[in-house]
Amino acid sequence: MKKLFTILMIALVAFTSTSCDKYLDVNKNVDSPDEQVVPAYLYLAGVLGYFTAQYWDCRGLMPLVQYTGTSGNGYYWGRYHTYIAASDYMGEIWKMTFWTQGKNTENLINKAIEAEQWHMAGIGYAIKANSWDMLTKEYGDAPMTQAFEPGRLKFDYDTQEDIYTAVREWAYKAIEYLEMDDKTSYGSQWDYDVMYHGDIDKWKKFAYGVIVRNLSSLTNKSDFTSKYADELIACAKLSLASADDDAAVEVGGGGADATKSAYNNFFGAYRGNLTNTYWQHDYITALLSGTVVEYTTANPTERQEMPNYKTSRWRYEFGTQYIADTTLAVGTYDPRVNAKLATQDDPNFNEINDRAAVQSHYYLGGNFTGKGAYNTGGAAPYTNAPNLFGLQVAVNNNNSGSGRWLFRDEAPYILMTAAEIHFCMAEAYFRKGDKANALAAFKKAVSLDMDFTEKYLKPGSAGKANEGGDKISKALFRELANEYLAGPYVGGLSTGDLTLSHIMLQKYVALFPWGALETWVDQRKVWYDIAYTGDYPYYGNGWADERVEQKLDDDATKVYKGYYFVSSKVDTRQLSINYRQNNSAPAFRIRGRYNSEYMWNKEALKKLKPIPAINEDGTEVVNYMCSPMWFQFPGDVPETLNY
Numbered sequence: 001m002k003k004l005f006t007i008l009m010i011a012l013v014a015f016t017s018t019s020c021d022k023y024l025d026v027n028k029n030v031d032s033p034d035e036q037v038v039p040a041y042l043y044l045a046g047v048l049g050y051f052t053a054q055y056w057d058c059r060g061l062m063p064l065v066q067y068t069g070t071s072g073n074g075y076y077w078g079r080y081h082t083y084i085a086a087s088d089y090m091g092e093i094w095k096m097t098f099w100t101q102g103k104n105t106e107n108l109i110n111k112a113i114e115a116e117q118w119h120m121a122g123i124g125y126a127i128k129a130n131s132w133d134m135l136t137k138e139y140g141d142a143p144m145t146q147a148f149e150p151g152r153l154k155f156d157y158d159t160q161e162d163i164y165t166a167v168r169e170w171a172y173k174a175i176e177y178l179e180m181d182d183k184t185s186y187g188s189q190w191d192y193d194v195m196y197h198g199d200i201d202k203w204k205k206f207a208y209g210v211i212v213r214n215l216s217s218l219t220n221k222s223d224f225t226s227k228y229a230d231e232l233i234a235c236a237k238l239s240l241a242s243a244d245d246d247a248a249v250e251v252g253g254g255g256a257d258a259t260k261s262a263y264n265n266f267f268g269a270y271r272g273n274l275t276n277t278y279w280q281h282d283y284i285t286a287l288l289s290g291t292v293v294e295y296t297t298a299n300p301t302e303r304q305e306m307p308n309y310k311t312s313r314w315r316y317e318f319g320t321q322y323i324a325d326t327t328l329a330v331g332t333y334d335p336r337v338n339a340k341l342a343t344q345d346d347p348n349f350n351e352i353n354d355r356a357a358v359q360s361h362y363y364l365g366g367n368f369t370g371k372g373a374y375n376t377g378g379a380a381p382y383t384n385a386p387n388l389f390g391l392q393v394a395v396n397n398n399n400s401g402s403g404r405w406l407f408r409d410e411a412p413y414i415l416m417t418a419a420e421i422h423f424c425m426a427e428a429y430f431r432k433g434d435k436a437n438a439l440a441a442f443k444k445a446v447s448l449d450m451d452f453t454e455k456y457l458k459p460g461s462a463g464k465a466n467e468g469g470d471k472i473s474k475a476l477f478r479e480l481a482n483e484y485l486a487g488p489y490v491g492g493l494s495t496g497d498l499t500l501s502h503i504m505l506q507k508y509v510a511l512f513p514w515g516a517l518e519t520w521v522d523q524r525k526v527w528y529d530i531a532y533t534g535d536y537p538y539y540g541n542g543w544a545d546e547r548v549e550q551k552l553d554d555d556a557t558k559v560y561k562g563y564y565f566v567s568s569k570v571d572t573r574q575l576s577i578n579y580r581q582n583n584s585a586p587a588f589r590i591r592g593r594y595n596s597e598y599m600w601n602k603e604a605l606k607k608l609k610p611i612p613a614i615n616e617d618g619t620e621v622v623n624y625m626c627s628p629m630w631f632q633f634p635g636d637v638p639e640t641l642n643y
Contacts, residue, residue: 040120041189043108047127048194048249051413053096054134054517055266057590059273060090061138061516064587065523066563067284068388068513069366072277079368079566080578081587083625091593093517094142097135098596101127103148117184119200122177123193126207129170130415133214136163137521140589140629141608143601157604159637160630167214174207194250195415206247208239209416213518216424219431220525222634229428236425236441240418243451247417253410255402267513268409269389269402269468279385280341283563284512285365287505288337290326292562294319295570296554319553322505322561323489331487333359335480338472339405339453340512342386345471349460352473355480361471368566388513389468401468405456406514408468414514419449423507430503435495442503446490449510450481504559524588524632528565529558535634538642543567543584546576585626585643610641 062068063078073089076082083090096102109124135142143155144163158166178200190198196206215232218224240246252263255270264270286292324334335358343361351357366372366385389407402409422445429438454477460469485491493502504522511519531549532542542549548567551558564570565586567577577586591597591613597605598613598620605613611627614620623643630637 038107038111040108040112040115040117040124041186041192043104043111044120044123045192045194047101047105047108047124050096050100051131051249051415052262052266053092053100054415055413055514056092057090057138058513058516059278060590061520062278062513063281063368065508065516065519066281067516067519068274068278069281069368069370069385070278071369074278075369077587077590080582081585081625082578082581083591086594086598088594090138090590091595093131093134093138094593094596097131098143098147098593101131105131106148115184116182117186118177118180118182119184119198119203120186120189122174122180122200122207123203125170125174125177126203126210129167129174129207129210132163132170133167133210134517136160136167137217137629137631138517138590139592140627142592143604154601155604157608164214164218164631168211171207171210171214175204178204178207195247202245205239205241205245206416208235209247209421211235212239212421212424213416216427217521217525217631219427220527220632220634225432229432232428233425236421236428239421240416242418243448243455245418246452246455247415248412249415251410251412253402253408255409258409264409265403265407265411265413267389267403267407268411269407270409274388274407276387279366279371279387280363282365282367282385284509285341285363285385286562287323287509288334288341289363290321290324290332290334292319292321294553294562295564296552300552300569320561321489322501323509324484328359329487331483331492332489333480334484334489335472335477336450336453336509337361337363338477339457339470340509342388342404343471344386348463348465349469349471350462352459352462352471353476355476358472358476359480401460401466403468404458404460404470405453408456408458411456417448417452417510417515419445419452419510420507420515420518422448423503423510426503427500427507430498430500435498438503439493439495439498442498442506443485443490443493445510446506447485449506450485452510454478454481501559501561505561508560521631523560523563524629526559527632528586529560529563530586531555536628536632539583539585540642543586546579546584548577548584548586581622582626583623583643585623587625588628588632589625591624610638611643 059070059072060074060077063070063074064081070078073084076084077090105124105128109121109128112121112124132144140160141157142163144158144166146152146155186198196202212232212235215228215235218228221228251265252258253265253268254263258264261271266273324337325332338358338361341363343363345361346352346357364385371384389403403411405411406414422441426438426441426445429441454474457470457472457474457477459473460471461467507522508519527537527542529551530537530542531551534541537543546567547569548565550564550568553561564573565577566573566575567584577584602614602618606616608627611624612621613624626643
C-alpha cells in the first residue's frame with residue numbers, strides 16, 4: 001500500500017509541481033510542468049484520488065438527507081437548508097470538476113488519444129462523465145462548453161439538461177474507447193489505476209453505471225417511461241453485477257504512521273473529521289432498527305417513546321416498517337444495522353459471535369444539531385448517540401483504534417456499487433408497471449448490499465478495545481443476512497406487496513453514508529414528499545408561513561415513510577427551516593463555489609432560472625439554493641416561480 005501512495009505522490013508532483021527540479025525528467029520548462037510531455041498514466045492516480053471531494057461534501061449532504069446530525073458547518077444545510085455566507089463550504093465537487101481534476105482529466109484523455117492508448121482514454125472519459133454527473137446533481141447549471149478555454153476569465157452557464165446529455169455522451173464515448181483494440185503494453189502503468197488496476201471490463205461496467213445513475217434521476221419527467229426507462233434498464237444489465245465490481249478508490253490508511261495524514265480515510269478515526277461534530281441521525285437509526293414512528297391523519301403529531309432498554313423494546317409496536325422490525329422473528333432483524341451504525345454496547349468486543357447479544361445491541365440516533373436522542377426511553381443506559389467510527393469523542397483516544405466499517409482509516413472511498421445500480425433498475429421497472437422484474441431487481445439489490453456491507457467488515461478482537469473494529473463477526477453477519485434475505489422484508493415480498501417505498505427506503509439504507517448525493521437526488525425527484533397540487537410545489541402550494549407541508553405516512557403516494565423536515569407538523573419537528581432566507585422553502589441545490597462564481601462570474605449568475613443567483617444590482621439572491629433542478633420538473637424549467 002505504501003507503493004500505491006508513492007505512485008500517487010509521483011503523479012501529483014508530475015502535473016502540479018512548480019519546482020525547477022527535473023522530477024522524472026518530465027519537464028522541458030524548468031519553471032513549470034510541460035503538459036505536452038507528461039504521459040497520460042501519470043495523471044491517473046491523482047485524478048482518481050481527488051474523488052475524496054465526494055466525502056468532503058458529504059459533511060453537508062449527510063445532515064441534509066438525515067443520515068447524520070451535526071454541530072459542525074453541515075448544521076446549516078441539515079437544520080436550515082441554507083449556506084454559510086462568503087464561504088466555499090460544500091464547494092469541493094465544484095473544485096474537483098473544474099480544478100483538481102479539471103484540466104488534468106482533459107490532459108489524460110488527450111494525451112492517451114495522441115498515443116493511441118484507447119483504453120486509457122476510455123478511463124479518462126468515464127472519470128469525466130462521473131464527475132460532471134456529480135457536479136450538476138449538486139449545483140445544477142454550470143459552465144461546461146467554455147470551461148477549459150484558454151485565457152477566458154468569465155464563463156457562461158450551460159443548462160442542466162445540456163450537461164445531462166453531455167454526461168451520457170462522454171460515458172458512451174468511454175465505452176467506445178474501452179472496446180477498441182488497444183495494442184499498448186501498459187504493464188506497471190496500471191499501478192496508477194487505484195480503482196480497478198486496469199480491469200477494462202470493470203471500467204466499462206462503471207461507465208454504464210454512470211449512464212444508469214444519470215437516467216435514474218429523471219423518473220419524475222413526464223416522458224421517463226417512454227424516453228429513458230428502457231435505456232436505463234439496458235445499461236444496468238451491462239453495469240456492475242457483483243460486489244467485486246463495486247467502484248472504490250483505494251486508501252492507504254496507517255493512522256499516525258502514514259506519510260501524510262490525508263492517506264487516511266476522510267471519515268476514519270485518525271483524521272477525526274466526524275469525531276465530535278457528526279453522529280447518526282435518528283431517521284436512519286429508526287429505519288435500520290425497525291422503530292420508525294408512523295404519523296397518520298388520525299394522529300398527525302403523536303410521538304411514541306422507545307421502551308426500556310433490552311427488556312420490552314423488541315416487543316414494542318411502531319406501526320408499519322419497511323426495513324426491519326423489533327419482534328426478532330427469524331428474518332426480521334437486519335444485520336446491516338451492526339455495520340452501518342455505531343453502538344455503545346459491547347465495548348470490549350466480547351459478543352461478536354453471540355447471536356442473542358448482537359441482536360440486542362442498542363442503537364441511538366441524535367437529532368439535527370445535538371447528540372441527545374429523541375427515542376431514548378426510560379431505562380436506556382445512555383442517552384447520546386455515539387460518533388460514527390467508534391465510541392470515543394477524541395481522535396486516537398483509547399477505543400477509537402482505526403475505526404470501523406467505512407469509518408476506518410484504511411477504508412476505500414466508495415463511488416458506486418452494484419446494489420445501487422440494481423435499485424435504479426428496480427425503480428425503472430416499477431415505474432414502467434413491470435412489477436415482476438421490479439421485484440427481482442429489488443431482491444438482487446438488497447442481496448448485493450449485504451455483500452457490499454460484509455466486504456468491509458473488520459471485526460474487533462475480544463479484549464482489545466483500543467484497536468476498534470466492528471461488533472459482529474463475518475460468519476454471524478452472513479448467517480443473519482441469509483435469514484433476512486429469505487424473510488418478510490425481502491424474500492417474502494410478492495409483486496402485490498411491493499411498493500416504491502420498499503425500493504427507495506432500501507436504496508436509502510444501501511447508500512448510507514457515502515452516497516448521500518444520490519440519496520439527495522432521490523429525495524428531490526419526489527420533492528421531499530411535499531403535499532402539493534399540480535406539476536410542482538411553490539410558495540403557497542407546499543410551503544408557506546414557516547411550514548413545509550409534507551405528506552403523512554398513510555398517504556399511499558408518500559415514498560419516504562417517517563421522513564419529515566424540521567418544519568413539518570410532527571412532534572419534535574416543530575421548528576422552522578430558515579424561513580426568512582428560504583421564504584419557507586427547502587433547498588434543492590448547492591450554490592456554485594463562492595470564490596470563483598460569486599467573486600468573478602457574477603454576470604452569468606444573473607441569468608440562471610427559475611431563481612437567479614445574483615440580483616441585477618449585484619447582490620446575492622439569498623434563496624438561490626431553493627431553486628429547483630431541471631431533473632425535478634415533469635417538463636421544462638419554468639422561467640419564473642413564486643419562490
